[in-house]
Amino acid sequence: xxxxxxxxxxxxxxxxxxxxVESLRAQHGPVVFHQSGGCCDGSSPMCFPVGDLLMGPxxxxxxxxxxxxFVMTSAQYRLWEHTHLTVDVVPGRGAGFSLEAPExxxxxxxxxxxxxxxxxxxxxxxxx
Amino acid sequence: MAHPRxxxxxxxxxxxxxxxxxxxxxxxxxxxxxxxxxxxxxTGQPFTQVARSTxxxxxxxxxxxxxxxxxxxxTSAAQRALVLNRIADRIEExxxxxxxxxxxxxxxxxxxxxxxxxxxxxxxxxxxxxAIRAQEGSAGVLDNDTVxxxxxxxxxxxxxxxxxxxxxxxxxxxxxxxxxxGNCVVLxxxxxxxxxxxxxxxxxGDLIPDGVLNVVNGFGAExxxxxxxxxRVAKVAFTGETTTGRLIxxxxxQNLIPVTLELGGKSPNVFMPDVMAADDAFLDKALEGxxxxxxxxxxVCTCPSRALVHESIYDAFMERATARxxxxxxxxxLDPATMIGAQAxxxxxxKILSYLEIGRAEGATVRTGGGRRxxxxxxxxxxxxxxxEPTVFEGHNSMRVFxxxxxxxxVSVTRFSDLDDALRIANDTLYGxxxxxxxxxxxxxxxxxxxxxxxxxxxxxxxxxxxxxxxGGYKQSGxxxxxxxxxxxxxxxxxxxxxxxxxxxxxxx
Numbered sequence: 001x002x003x004x005x006x007x008x009x010x011x012x013x014x015x016x017x018x019x020x021v022e023s024l025r026a027q028h029g030p031v032v033f034h035q036s037g038g039c040c041d042g043s044s045p046m047c048f049p050v051g052d053l054l055m056g057p058x059x060x061x062x063x064x065x066x067x068x069x070f071v072m073t074s075a076q077y078r079l080w081e082h083t084h085l086t087v088d089v090v091p092g093r094g095a096g097f098s099l100e101a102p103e104x105x106x107x108x109x110x111x112x113x114x115x116x117x118x119x120x121x122x123x124x125x126x127x128x
Numbered sequence: 129m130a131h132p133r134x135x136x137x138x139x140x141x142x143x144x145x146x147x148x149x150x151x152x153x154x155x156x157x158x159x160x161x162x163x164x165x166x167x168x169x170x171t172g173q174p175f176t177q178v179a180r181s182t183x184x185x186x187x188x189x190x191x192x193x194x195x196x197x198x199x200x201x202x203t204s205a206a207q208r209a210l211v212l213n214r215i216a217d218r219i220e221e222x223x224x225x226x227x228x229x230x231x232x233x234x235x236x237x238x239x240x241x242x243x244x245x246x247x248x249x250x251x252x253x254x255x256x257x258x259a260i261r262a263q264e265g266s267a268g269v270l271d272n273d274t275v276x277x278x279x280x281x282x283x284x285x286x287x288x289x290x291x292x293x294x295x296x297x298x299x300x301x302x303x304x305x306x307x308x309x310g311n312c313v314v315l316x317x318x319x320x321x322x323x324x325x326x327x328x329x330x331x332x333g334d335l336i337p338d339g340v341l342n343v344v345n346g347f348g349a350e351x352x353x354x355x356x357x358x359x360r361v362a363k364v365a366f367t368g369e370t371t372t373g374r375l376i377x378x379x380x381x382q383n384l385i386p387v388t389l390e391l392g393g394k395s396p397n398v399f400m401p402d403v404m405a406a407d408d409a410f411l412d413k414a415l416e417g418x419x420x421x422x423x424x425x426x427x428v429c430t431c432p433s434r435a436l437v438h439e440s441i442y443d444a445f446m447e448r449a450t451a452r453x454x455x456x457x458x459x460x461x462l463d464p465a466t467m468i469g470a471q472a473x474x475x476x477x478x479k480i481l482s483y484l485e486i487g488r489a490e491g492a493t494v495r496t497g498g499g500r501r502x503x504x505x506x507x508x509x510x511x512x513x514x515x516x517e518p519t520v521f522e523g524h525n526s527m528r529v530f531x532x533x534x535x536x537x538x539v540s541v542t543r544f545s546d547l548d549d550a551l552r553i554a555n556d557t558l559y560g561x562x563x564x565x566x567x568x569x570x571x572x573x574x575x576x577x578x579x580x581x582x583x584x585x586x587x588x589x590x591x592x593x594x595x596x597x598x599x600g601g602y603k604q605s606g607x608x609x610x611x612x613x614x615x616x617x618x619x620x621x622x623x624x625x626x627x628x629x630x631x632x633x634x635x636x637x
Binding site for chain 2 (some may be wrong): 034036038040041042043044048054075076080090092095099102105108109111112113
């Protein structure tokens with residue numbers, strides 16, 4: 001996948017979530033986030049070892065957080081593009097194949113609207 | 129009166145301190161000896177531990193299933209139907225105990241377990257017991273001397289990954305047709321609800337030949353992945369979210385096996401102007417249909433989480449609908465009078481709260497609810513539970529609360545101008561699992577029902593899940609169907625035996 005684009009950031013990460021990414025990387029090697037949708041744990045970001053989920057031409061990279069690319073499908077991105085995302089972590093028990101579940105925690109997305117200034121200059125997304 | 133809370137003990141709804149996997153008809157400790165806490169959403173406290181399995185445990189289960197398959201596949205349909213009917217009877221005899229256990233583990237109100245989840249479980253087993261008895265192959269006479277016989281044969285050993293929102297019913301949706309068709313199963317429950325199905329197995333294990341049904345608990349990354357990617361499963365069935373669904377399909381592509389995926393939705397519930405033509409039983413039913421977004425705390429793939437109300441009735445309808453939502457009875461989920469329980473996990477609660485925030489930030493108006501809810505109890509046990517107020521947002525369909533599955537008791541309401549507008553909004557979503565249509569006009573009903581791109585359109589009802597009605601998704605909501613006898617096809621191979629009864633050569637060579 002190409003480098004995450006420069007400009008105003010579309011996605012950030014809390015220190016606690018960044019520390020968790022570091023810990024997962026130490027256990028599993030490089031990781032990537034893919035924003036899920038739909039049932040159950042949908043609407044949560046999934047964290048996988050890089051290369052596990054095959055990225056395709058309809059995935060877009062929103063940016064990089066704690067050294068991990070943050071990816072979602074372009075169809076979903078069209079519905080999310082006016083918002084800024086922050087990857088956070090909370091105690092929990094996520095289903096799905098996300099790597100952090102055995103740690104008793106779950107990555108979670110917190111969202112806010114992009115400000116007008118950010119919206120005008122936010123980094124473009126890159127194709128996956 | 130509330131049912132007593134399950135406790136450490138040997139009562140029918142009680143729990144032991146830890147649970148192993150169920151493999152080959154026995155309780156087998158996880159190879160690595162590790163367990164994880166099962167948390168009760170009503171209290172937020174752990175109550176038991178279950179096996180934290182890895183690939184080695186999945187292999188044991190697959191071994192047991194493959195060992196059992198040749199004999200199970202050869203049993204008569206009558207014999208398999210008998211097993212399914214006995215399972216149904218046993219569950220029915222213990223319905224209340226299982227309802228309390230499921231309430232305790234999942235957080236749903238026992239009212240719902242008693243009235244919906246478990247009676248449906250019983251009926252699904254009976255339905256597929258009947259369906260497999262009545263299923264026939266075929267003999268097609270292609271010409272005077274050539275006959276095409278078609279036989280149904282089981283796929284083999286199948287992997288099933290179960291969601292946490294209906295721990296017993298969703299397992300049953302997958303198990304009943306698979307077992308009826310003669311397959312053996314390795315089933316992985318959700319890590320939020322690993323225990324309920326084990327309570328079922330404690331009751332019915334002796335009815336099923338060893339190795340036919342195996343349950344391996346653990347986390348998706350550690351136990352689900354080895355199951356879904358195994359080259360020893362003939363099919364994988366999964367209910368969950370889209371990214372993991374995609375991953376499972378990717379693994380299946382590497383093994384060239386089929387999958388069924390049920391991946392959720394953002395289901396529209398359409399209220400045409402004539403619902404308010406009279407203040408009668410039908411309007412009352414439609415108002416209940418609106419409030420159905422709160423069923424199971426909104427943790428339903430088909431939650432009617434978008435309501436589309438015609439502009440000419442909007443104000444009057446929403447006044448009545450909001451009052452109906454505000455009348456939903458909160459309280460101890462173990463009390464059969466309580467209508468709404470706890471969200472299944474803390475992360476689920478946090479996710480819902482984050483959506484309540486972004487909904488407000490996008491300019492949606494909170495008509496009622498909008499925050500955490502508390503449930504009082506004499507001993508304060510429910511203070512740490514995961515409770516959310518039934519919430520009604522008003523806004524427009526491009527807001528994220530209209531486009532993403534929140535999986536909480538949250539409905540986002542918007543208005544439409546005419547039938548075409550309703551169809552446009554209803555279909556403006558990535559998903560297509562469920563939909564509701566409320567009207568007294570059969571022509572409108574038909575046009576909306578056919579026009580909405582969803583696998584299930586409830587017409588003047590909602591959240592009914594009879595075994596005889598096919599369920600599944602259009603668009604990104606998944607692949608394949610569940611329920612209905614057509615489900616047997618999803619767990620069967622077609623064997624064609626093409627027979628020539630002519631003694632004469634073709635004459636080619």
